[in-house]
Amino acid sequence: MGMAKNEAAVKNDLFGFGEKNVAFAKYFIGDSYLNGLVAPDDNIDVNVANVNFEPGCRNDWHIHHDGFQILLVTAGEGWYQEEGKPARKLHPGDVVAIHEGVKHWHGATKDSCFSHIAITKGTSEWLEKVDDEYYDQLGK
Amino acid sequence: MGMAKNEAAVKNDLFGFGEKNVAFAKYFIGDSYLNGLVAPDDNIDVNVANVNFEPGCRNDWHIHHDGFQILLVTAGEGWYQEEGKPARKLHPGDVVAIHEGVKHWHGATKDSCFSHIAITKGTSEWLEKVDDEYYDQLGK
Numbered sequence: 001m002g003m004a005k006n007e008a009a010v011k012n013d014l015f016g017f018g019e020k021n022v023a024f025a026k027y028f029i030g031d032s033y034l035n036g037l038v039a040p041d042d043n044i045d046v047n048v049a050n051v052n053f054e055p056g057c058r059n060d061w062h063i064h065h066d067g068f069q070i071l072l073v074t075a076g077e078g079w080y081q082e083e084g085k086p087a088r089k090l091h092p093g094d095v096v097a098i099h100e101g102v103k104h105w106h107g108a109t110k111d112s113c114f115s116h117i118a119i120t121k122g123t124s125e126w127l128e129k130v131d132d133e134y135y136d137q138l139g140k
Numbered sequence: 141m142g143m144a145k146n147e148a149a150v151k152n153d154l155f156g157f158g159e160k161n162v163a164f165a166k167y168f169i170g171d172s173y174l175n176g177l178v179a180p181d182d183n184i185d186v187n188v189a190n191v192n193f194e195p196g197c198r199n200d201w202h203i204h205h206d207g208f209q210i211l212l213v214t215a216g217e218g219w220y221q222e223e224g225k226p227a228r229k230l231h232p233g234d235v236v237a238i239h240e241g242v243k244h245w246h247g248a249t250k251d252s253c254f255s256h257i258a259i260t261k262g263t264s265e266w267l268e269k270v271d272d273e274y275y276d277q278l279g280k
Contacts, residue, residue: 014214014233037212037235044208044237046186046259068184072177072212072257074154093154095177097184117212119186119259 013075013115015050027126029135030057030107037117046121053078053114058107060129064100067122071096071106078114079138080106087138090114105130111140153215153255155190167266169275170197170247177257186261193218193254198247200269204240207262211236211246218254219278220246227278230254245270251280 018035021028031054038048046067058079071080073094080096081087083103090096090106098104100122107130108114158175161168171194178188186207198219211220213234220236221227223243230236230246238244240262247270248254 015212015235016233038210038237041239043239044210045261046210048210048212048235048259070178070184070186070188072155072188093156095155095188097178099181099183119188121185 013050013052015074015115015117017052018050021051024059027060027062028057028107029060029129029132030054032057032059046119048117048119050074050115050117053108055108055112055114056110056135057114058130058135059105061103061105061127063103063125063127064098064120065123065125066100067120068100069098069121070119071098072117072119074115074117076114077109077112078107078116079109080104090116103127109138109140110136153190153192155214155255155257157192158190161191164199167200167202168197168247169200169269169272170194172197172199186259188257188259190214190255190257193248195248195252195254196250196275197254198270198275199245201243201245201267203243203265203267204238204260205263205265206240207260208240209238209261210259211238212257212259214255214257216254217249217252218247218256219249220244230256243267249278249280250276 016035021032021034033052035050073090078090079087156175161172161174173192175190218230219227
C-alpha cells in the first residue's frame with residue numbers, strides 16, 4: 001500500500017519525489033519525501049526543494065526567522081494554516097507567501113497525497129504538533 | 141492561431157497564463173505572457189512569476205546583478221544558454237540556477253510553447269538580441 005501511494009505521487013509530480021525526509025521526520029506526523037532542487041551558496045540565499053506528503057502527513061507548527069517561505073503547490077490536496085486563522089485548502093497552482101514570524105503549518109489532506117515546492121530563506125523554529133484530534137476535525 | 145496557442149498554454153500550465161508581457165516586450169523577440177505570483181516586500185526579497193513564451197519567443201541575452209534567478213520549468217520545451225556554452229534543451233521538471241554575473245538567455249523552442257516559474261532577486265542588465273540566424277540553427 002505504501003508503495004502504491006508513493007508511485008501515485010511520483011507520477012503526479014513534475015519536480016520529483018526524492019528521498020524519505022529523515023532529517024526533518026521529527027517535525028512531521030506521517031511520512032514525507034524531499035527532493036532538493038537548489039541548495040544555497042555564496043550567491044543564492046534560498047533553498048528550493050520539492051516536498052511530497054503522504055495522505056495524512058503534516059508538519060508541526062513552525063515559524064521562519066530571518067527570512068521567509070514561499071509554497072508553490074504542484075500536486076494533490078493539502079492544508080495551510082496560520083495561527084488564529086482557518087485552515088486553507090490548497091490545490092495545484094496555489095501559491096502561499098509566508099512572512100517571517102508567522103506561526104503556521106502545512107501538509108496533505110487526510111485522503112490525498114500533496115506536493116509543493118518550498119522556497120525557503122532563513123531558519124525555522126519548530127513548535128507543537130498538529131495532533132490527530134485537531135487535524136481530524138478539518139475533514140477531508 | 142494566436143488564440144489557439146494561448147489556450148494550449150493555459151491548459152498546460154499550473155501557474156497561470158497572465159497578461160501579455162508588455163513591460164518587458166522590448167527585451168524579447170516574440171510574444172510572452174507574465175503571471176505574477178509573489179511580489180517582493182519588506183520581508184520577501186524575491187519576485188516569483190510564471191513566464192509563458194509562445195513558440196519561437198525568447199528573451200535577449202541578459203545578466204542578473206545583486207541577486208540571482210532560478211527557473212522551474214512547468215510546461216513545453218525551451219532553451220537555456222549561458223555565454224560560451226551550448227544551448228540546453230529544457231523540459232517540464234527541469235531546474236536552472238543562474239548566478240549573478242552570468243550572461244544568458246532563455247525561451248521557447250521554435251515549435252513549442254514554454255512555461256517556467258522565475259524566482260528573481262536583484263536587477264537585470266539587458267544586452268543583445270538572440271537573432272533569427274542564431275536561434276534558427278538551434279533546430280526544434
